[in-house]
Amino acid sequence: MPELPEVEVTRLGLLPLLQQTVTSVTIRNGKLRWPIPADLHDTLSQQTLLQLTRRAKYILAQFERGVLILHLGMSGRLRLMAQFEPPQKHDHLDIQFTSGQVLRLRDPRRFGAVLWIDGLDATHPLLNTLGPEPLGQDFHAHYLHRQLKKKNVAIKIALMDSHVVVGIGNIYASEALFRARISPQLPAKKLSLKQCEALVQEVKTTLSDALIAGGSSLRDFLGADNKAGYFQQSYFVYGRTGEPCRVCHTPIMQIKQGQRSTFYCPVCQK
DNA sequence: CGAATCTCCTGGAGGC
DNA sequence: TGCCTCCAGGAGATTC
Numbered sequence: 209m210p211e212l213p214e215v216e217v218t219r220l221g222l223l224p225l226l227q228q229t230v231t232s233v234t235i236r237n238g239k240l241r242w243p244i245p246a247d248l249h250d251t252l253s254q255q256t257l258l259q260l261t262r263r264a265k266y267i268l269a270q271f272e273r274g275v276l277i278l279h280l281g282m283s284g285r286l287r288l289m290a291q292f293e294p295p296q297k298h299d300h301l302d303i304q305f306t307s308g309q310v311l312r313l314r315d316p317r318r319f320g321a322v323l324w325i326d327g328l329d330a331t332h333p334l335l336n337t338l339g340p341e342p343l344g345q346d347f348h349a350h351y352l353h354r355q356l357k358k359k360n361v362a363i364k365i366a367l368m369d370s371h372v373v374v375g376i377g378n379i380y381a382s383e384a385l386f387r388a389r390i391s392p393q394l395p396a397k398k399l400s401l402k403q404c405e406a407l408v409q410e411v412k413t414t415l416s417d418a419l420i421a422g423g424s425s426l427r428d429f430l431g432a433d434n435k436a437g438y439f440q441q442s443y444f445v446y447g448r449t450g451e452p453c454r455v456c457h458t459p460i461m462q463i464k465q466g467q468r469s470t471f472y473c474p475v476c477q478k
Numbered sequence: 479c480g481a482a483t484c485t486c487c488t489g490g491a492g493g494c
Numbered sequence: 495t496g497c498c499t500c501c502a503g504g505a506g507a508t509t510c
Contacts, residue, residue, distance in 0.1 A: 241487095283488080319486070360480075492500085492501105
């Protein structure tokens, strides 16, 4: 499940494609979260890739006449191949470049998205209402405190709300709250400024720790076994229901919040 | 408007 | 080994 660090590592892995020109696009299955534009081949052919940026979990590939938006959803993986290889199951999209390199999207669950924005000044509704980047300077304790004051939900729900801050998925929401010693069930509006300081700090370190771990696996991006941007990590609470807390040895609890699993230590987190 | 719920999809795990 | 059920989840769409 690509979280923000995986998306960023994926973006970094695509950088070798900068200044390359598209020769062809093959859509094998365009039925993702939204349909892949059927005319993407005609749109992208002969266009040069100028920039690769990221906003939230969206990878933005800027070409000469517009922007290709890529989202990995739950199970999406982008892989860069030195040359064409026979596609396997769930390999839904290929973008081929003049160098012979092929960018391939595999997404078994098809929650991902590939969209085209025509024009360079154009914006997209998907990107318009997003909160600040968690690793950016705009995400700080005073901002978070102010936002949470108007939220009538539990802190874990608020932390995953992309209007508050982007890029914090289910795993890192639980992890950051554990590290900040805050109960996921605490009403968002009850967090003190001090708790917001701790939480912002832990969100940033949790994400950048994962980013650093992911950076070391970057070389695999060009490899054949498709480990692109994915890395093993040991979690404090996520997926550890019933196992002893790594700090106090109390069994980790699992609850549902907003149809999603939340993991926490009932003793360490208040 | 905010909050809660629904929805898309497939692979993997567990039960029998 | 096969079949069934359940679960996982990003985040926009829908409903209340």
